[in-house]
Amino acid sequence: MASATPKEIARELPPLLRVYTDGTVERLLGSPIVPPSLEDPETLVSSKDVVISENPSVLARLFLPKLKNNHQKEKLPILVYFHGGAFCLESAFSFLHHRYLNIVASEANALVVSVEYRLAPEHPLPGAYEDSWEALKWVTSPDSDPWLVNHGDFSRFYIGGDTSGANIAHNVLLRVGDEEGLGGVRIAGAVLAFPLFWGSEPVLSEAVEGHEESSAMQVWKFVYPDAPRGIDNPLINPLSSGAPSLANLASRRMLVFVAEKDDLRERGVWYCDAVKESGWQGDIQLVRVQGEEHCFQIYHPHTHNSKAVIRSIASFLV
Template sequence: MASLTTTKEIDRELPPLLRVYKDGSVERFLGSSYVPPSEQDPDTGVSSKDIVISENPKISARLFLPKLEEQHQKLPILVYYHGGAFCLESAFSFLHQRYLNIIASHAKVLVVSIEYRLAPEHPLPAAYEDGWYALNWITSSKSEPWLMNHGDFNRFYIGGDTSGANIAHYALLRVGGGVDQLPNKVKISGALLAFPLFWSSKPILNEPVEGHEESSAMQVWKFVYPDAPGGIDNPLINPLAAGAPSLKDLGCPKILIFVAGKDELRDRGVWYCDAVKKSGWNGDVELIEVEGEEHCFQIYHPETHNSKNMISRIASFLV
């Protein structure tokens, strides 16, 4: 019997991530399998559960609550946007379930991991809209017991890895620009940006000139947001593009950025950090480079020495 991939006609693809067929179906080649939440994770003691934020559009989240020292303990809140090039992975995937169990346990924080709509079924800016909607829902919600009983909204953080870090950056600009404020006057205490996904039409720092047009970041952006005004120099992917909101308006007092020495996005994180420092933004930004590591290494291999150091640094940031 012929396989699915040989009997269906291909419409377009983004190697090696996924393929779209002319009947509208999508085949993803990367990404970890979905796993259910757990009442108490045997390795960390963290409990997790899933909630619905919106039915239309479909937005949900997985909450992670560490083992409490006392019944009415209040914890910092981390709203987390998963990575995956805007088209892969999930708040419900094995990799992020394992990673956020560890973060919640080590940092003693209540994590809200957002399940936003993915491209290509939902091209950008859907993920940005979902991320912003979820942030507003969380800060206005009075019905979610874990948030109400154990969340400290005076210690309210956002963050993510790669494309998720990009979504968090967008939310910071909306909050800090003076137009959009979060419900109940909630302020963002800080942002965690791990291996943030930014790019532009021109190479920067040590990025090679040759092959820039064929870079993976360029191909991803064209695929997930084919109608983006300005293309790869849209302010959502290029925070220094002409007409982009000023970085001095970032809406939090501190930012922690991680880059990895072997990551194609390494120079973009450095570039972004330098731009924030030069923007006139009145906050503290710290860049941590982990030499010799690959993109998002701490999610794939959380047991290594470098991963444990990174998780410890994140925990000390989320206070």
């Protein structure tokens, strides 16, 4: 019996994924999809999946902590969360983010909405940004979901994300500031964990040698190959020429995390400095975590440093 002809690779983004000439996509990294749970045994948080839009397909997983004394009128802060994964991996339904947001929802006693946006390369950018904007409008609409209507405190409304999801959160803040399209709901604060920003020129102490071949550069070229101005598109480089003013960020509080061993560390510091110098009227807090890699709190949420990050987020969502 003749062996099958090996599929031919059309393009790839090592070590993340491959695209074959027949159009199939093979993701080499990422955690498995897991179902929602009525009551997580570790955190007692309940979760469920909802449809935000069918065309395009935008979904979300909602996390509701156990109500105190079964108090059905208890109101909780809301965190709309955009997962990371370089715009092409992971999911609101994947094990890593499901486990992490169960813990965050429990620790913060907050109602979390984890957005399932479409991924590249099947859906290149800017699709994820549009999906995330539609999700935010849905959450703030009066006919969203009974959990949000009955238990969401929209005076304590937050957004956040990790890595590419933190990038999405930043761009959502700018869009809200420009469009005022959330039905009067104001964003109380934003949590950006190890945000994905980059540009054609190194900043602060970033290495000059190898800058063009950096992983951030390769990711952006792969997920948004037709991006106007490439890596200096304002979506990835918030200080590029013609980018919207950071003074328009639609929040008065921000919490930004950077990690010592993360290649994106200097960009996070640079971003915080730029926000402070922009004329933005708010408070931005930079948390530097020593000895840790990129997004360590997602992979290992029970370590000392991860617990400290989660406690910081919980304290922020007041």
